[in-house]
Amino acid sequence: MRHVVPLDDNEVAMSKKTWMFEDLYFQKPAVEYRLAFDVANSIINKNSRSNLAVISSSLHATEIVKRCRFDLDIVGTGSFTVEQFVDIASDWSPMRINAVKLKEMPKFTRRTYSSIIWAEPEVDSSEEVANLLRRSSLVGTSLMVVTTTRLRHFLPVWRSALRPAHNPLSPGATMRSLAKVGWRVDGWQAFHTPQSVFWAGLSRLASIANRPDWRDRCFFAMRAAYRKSNKGYRLTPVVLLSARAI
């Protein structure tokens, strides 16, 4: 019943552990990532035509697989070996998922994609990937990019052995990289805002003061302030960019 997953070499070496796919599938991602993937996938799930995910790790790939409701091509970046992942994950996905090699993408597909998710751009390959994605897209194609700032290091997943990405590009650098090759960034959503940090702090104080009622009220306020759109993102760990091919 257990499905052993030889994850990419880098991850296995870092974690020194044999990971099972179900271990990954069972993991609940950080709230920031969960919301970002929910929003990003809502774009893909509107579209039953050709969808593509460009992914930096098996952690992110698993989150995409959980959410995909139409057939999906997956490209791995960095050390993420998508073919092995797809072999195992196919049993767990409600839809067909295909591994596509980055270098062979335009030749392999000979087609264009109508929706693309990119999580997370790596410093080493971002320009090349942005360019390839643009070449595989028609004008108007939606691109959702999950990016992180330096504050990602506060997220538990970034302090664990199995990390979501190797050396991710910042949201600002990603926007510049996209603009160079014909993508227009329409907007962004930032997750875990300073306001939500403030409310979380008040919630903890209320708990210490033995006021569980206010603890929960402040927690509600924290949830409501968790994301913001198209305003400063520098003090948030996870930022979802929404772009369109022009």
Place this chain on the structure above:
Amino acid sequence: MLINLNDATLATILIGLDKWFDSMRQDGGYGGPVVHWWNDCQDYIGPGLDWRYEGIVLGYLNLWKLTDSNQWLSKAIRAGQDIISGQLPSGNFRSSCFELNPNTGGTPHEAACDIALLQVATSLKAMGDSNWKQYAVSAEQNLFHYHMGLLWDDSMRYFQEQPFSRSFVPNKAATLCEAIFLYAYLKNNDEYIVRYVLPTLEFIIDAQVKEGRFRGAIYQGIANNRPIDGFFPYYIARCIPALLEGYAWSGKERYADAALSAAKFISRCQSENGGFPQVIYSTGRMNKYPQWIAATGDILRVLGEARHLGVEFDERRTFDWLMAGLQADGSIRTASGFGRVFPGMRTDDPRDDVAVCGWVDKAFRYLTGILRCKHLLQTGVD
């Protein structure tokens, strides 16, 4: 049964709910947003194989048993097929975490799906339909591989909340006990009850306040041998059916006493408007809001089941509260006062009006259980 609603009116309401549930179907099952006390899931709105299936399946089976009309049985079977189709190689169900969907391993959500599957299996078996086995096998895989395999703590002899969390949550364990009772009855094997259910029921009783102003209340959870502060009337109600079943199976008065005491506590919490506070803390303070509307169907159903033990409860008041939540599309509002939890007491929170399959199913199950006039729903309603 104290409700004396015109049966034609009730049938109209049920037809509206049935149509609304149909409108919420997608490839893979019943979808839509989720709003909840713990979290919301409003961006992922795909199908969820969570506790929504308990009320949907048992509601349709109620209608089928009342009317003998196969249209209702076929809807229960279709829902059962959703669960089977969404079963993962690990035995878990896809997107089973309700407010945390599309994650998997949800508690008590997968156990609630098992209840749905086992009820379909029991009904089909009683008819002599050999298809019952596939539903039983699916529930069995989930119960054995996940609940008994990963959540059962053999040293403590209870079901822990999650594979990575050893805390004990009574209402979740109670739902699982209900599923195991059904499985044991279906298999005609009491071993599972003795091994898993009875020790778990003892833990639920241990989490109950025995005296004082909160007598009968059941703590929301136990972590590191300490109770987690907070009594949620709704969740306490979800503990009662397992205690009643424990009493029916064993004849031990302590289960009935615990169920009665819990029911009396819930009854004491009833507000003037018929709703219930969200949570009461051991300091005596509370967060009244959001007050559940659709979910009070579960409270009404459970207190109705416990009435024979002697609990007194103004069912009409809560019934009116539930009915006031009916919406034009046939659904029922989730709550009143989501915005009033915030510091500053907002009154404009749209979550109140969001109808959620996993809340409306509670009302649907209750309302299908009180309908008596079978001819109203006997023929096709399309």
